[in-house]
Amino acid sequence: xxxxxxxxxxxxxxxxxxxxxxxxxxxxxxxxxxxxxxxxxxxxxxxxxxxxxxxxxxxxxxxxxxxxxxxxxxxxxxxxxxxxxxxxxxxxxxxxxxxxxxxxxxxxxxxxxxxxxxxxxxxxxxxxxxxxxxxxxxxxxxxxxxxxxxxxxxxxxxxxxxxxxxxxxxxxxxxxxxxxxxxxxxxxxxxxxxxxxxxxxxxxxxxxxxxxxxxxxxxxxxxxxxxxxxxxxxxxxxxxxxxxxxxxxxxxxxxxxxxxxxxxxxxxxxxxxxxxxxxxxxxxxxxxxxxxxxxxxxxxxxxxxxxxxxxxxxxxxxxxxxxxxxxxxxxxxxxxxxxxxxxxxxxxxxxxxxxxxxxxxxxxxxxxxxxxxxxxxxxxxxxxxxxxxxxxxxxxxxxxxxxxxxxxxxxxxxxxxxxxxxxxxxxxxxxxxxxxxxxxxxxxxxxxxxxxxxxxxxxxxxxxxxxxxxxxxxxxxxxxxxxxxxxxxxxxxxxxxxxxxxxxxxxxxxxxxxxxxxxxxxxxxxxxxxx
Amino acid sequence: xxxxxxxxxxxxxxxxxxxxxxxxxxxxxxxxxxxxxxxxxxxxxxxxxxxxxxxxxxxxxxxxxxxxxxxxxxxxxxxxxxxxxxxxxxxxxxxxxxxxxxxxxxxxxxxxxx
Numbered sequence: 001x002x003x004x005x006x007x008x009x010x011x012x013x014x015x016x017x018x019x020x021x022x023x024x025x026x027x028x029x030x031x032x033x034x035x036x037x038x039x040x041x042x043x044x045x046x047x048x049x050x051x052x053x054x055x056x057x058x059x060x061x062x063x064x065x066x067x068x069x070x071x072x073x074x075x076x077x078x079x080x081x082x083x084x085x086x087x088x089x090x091x092x093x094x095x096x097x098x099x100x101x102x103x104x105x106x107x108x109x110x111x112x113x114x115x116x117x118x119x120x121x122x123x124x125x126x127x128x129x130x131x132x133x134x135x136x137x138x139x140x141x142x143x144x145x146x147x148x149x150x151x152x153x154x155x156x157x158x159x160x161x162x163x164x165x166x167x168x169x170x171x172x173x174x175x176x177x178x179x180x181x182x183x184x185x186x187x188x189x190x191x192x193x194x195x196x197x198x199x200x201x202x203x204x205x206x207x208x209x210x211x212x213x214x215x216x217x218x219x220x221x222x223x224x225x226x227x228x229x230x231x232x233x234x235x236x237x238x239x240x241x242x243x244x245x246x247x248x249x250x251x252x253x254x255x256x257x258x259x260x261x262x263x264x265x266x267x268x269x270x271x272x273x274x275x276x277x278x279x280x281x282x283x284x285x286x287x288x289x290x291x292x293x294x295x296x297x298x299x300x301x302x303x304x305x306x307x308x309x310x311x312x313x314x315x316x317x318x319x320x321x322x323x324x325x326x327x328x329x330x331x332x333x334x335x336x337x338x339x340x341x342x343x344x345x346x347x348x349x350x351x352x353x354x355x356x357x358x359x360x361x362x363x364x365x366x367x368x369x370x371x372x373x374x375x376x377x378x379x380x381x382x383x384x385x386x387x388x389x390x391x392x393x394x395x396x397x398x399x400x401x402x403x404x405x406x407x408x409x410x411x412x413x414x415x416x417x418x419x420x421x422x423x424x425x426x427x428x429x430x431x432x433x434x435x436x437x438x439x440x441x442x443x444x445x446x447x448x449x450x451x452x453x454x455x456x457x458x459x460x461x462x463x464x465x466x467x468x469x470x471x472x473x474x475x476x477x478x479x480x481x482x483x484x485x486x487x488x489x490x491x492x493x494x495x496x497x498x499x500x501x502x503x504x505x506x507x508x509x510x511x512x513x514x515x516x517x518x519x520x521x522x523x524x525x526x527x528x529x530x531x
Numbered sequence: 532x533x534x535x536x537x538x539x540x541x542x543x544x545x546x547x548x549x550x551x552x553x554x555x556x557x558x559x560x561x562x563x564x565x566x567x568x569x570x571x572x573x574x575x576x577x578x579x580x581x582x583x584x585x586x587x588x589x590x591x592x593x594x595x596x597x598x599x600x601x602x603x604x605x606x607x608x609x610x611x612x613x614x615x616x617x618x619x620x621x622x623x624x625x626x627x628x629x630x631x632x633x634x635x636x637x638x639x640x641x642x643x644x645x
Contacts, residue, residue, distance in 0.1 A: 441558065
């Protein structure tokens, strides 16, 4: 089964925004048209700023449209962890910010009558394992200390799980259709005079003394401030040493009974599964989703990536009356060492460049937090969340271990770049397979399609030159160092890389590289699965 | 003198890897990073051992140290260019190698000369 996002498949109308062609002068340029960028654009336009969003593909087409559509105050790294690595004050600020973001989404979905299926519902956090009970209790206490009302419950309604050891409930969380919401908010941005450009890839960005300059594929943008809302900043940034890329998986299924539970669940045993339900085209729930199986991007422990989907499906079949599997997809997230995102000025000497990253898998709410905070900061209104999310804070003593672990992992990936490929000859690569191969002292990423046609690119990531690995579930080349991902034709899908993998041409008779084959650019190919 | 001999051993291994890397740079090919990240640390270990030896006092190969430090600075500059996508100037790669060879020869003369 091909990977396909439920949100992409259930968004009926997508407006086409123009491609930037020529020069543009605005107050604020925002790179990336996901929930972070569009929320920031909305708030800035509302504050009277001239704003332009530059999206490499389609609005909402990156991680926003490949998420799981849940809005909640709790966080994957846990508030009790944040209280430990930072402070209780920071944990409380984070909780308050997420609570505000949730209300913001509800308010704007109503204000603009966005048909995004927004509905409030409870969140349950439970375990069936005795040794995970303390984790549930600590998190419930941390949420209480952060000012969020939780209560312990003995039953988890809607699920048929035996012997639940401990469960906590929190009301007032929500579900929505993230892509429809972002498209609705984008429409409001243009109505307020904001400009949105699609298929506009930023190839170079520079902060000067009195302005910022961005070069796109067909134009330039001069602005007073810029926001890099690309999930992880594009190009080379120090924040990439403290925000590690991970992938997680989602399977969407229909139930025979049609009894879809109306809640969001975290089942926290030795493995963590998120259980949620959504609706296709009305408020009526008709889709069950199971999410989980995180691993570092490009570093799957299973060679067969399908394993991750299969495991989620098996879990679902164990606990629900599954009628059919409708969609499978995966998405990327970035983890900070202390569990708190990096939102703000990109480094200590920066005056005009803002970033937002490290959202863990809680990005729809955090993206909204980031959009609000960055817009408030740029508009001069100040933000009570600045210090908690300070993007220049780097690492501290309590997160040093995590910092060392993640960066030692990156170093280990470089050490795998030995002068040999996974395959020694093109004939070792079967139809539908991708492997790295070394030809004429160059590492190549080679994919053989079902028609036996070879697709050959350089295997050297254009971000910081790690060797990409094949992802056989999504048919992509994933960089194990900083999470850049590329199509089989080498074009960038996501991550910090700006330029595509260099395309290579080979002589079919000798198997050697042709000199004229090299070509790289930032142009995104239209056959990207992520549109 | 044991420190000097161990240092020579590390520099010799670093030199072998460095020569191999130079063949990639001179042909305009991407350098294999496993070799890059082995070459550098080996040279650093050799350099640290040499510094410890010199710090102990007595006759010492300070000319060799100067050349190795200059080579190390060139190496750091090259790796920073390489990882950030800028080409490594071939003359710089050759110069880095020549400095290191010079330092190595002086070190050998100091250790084994009469």
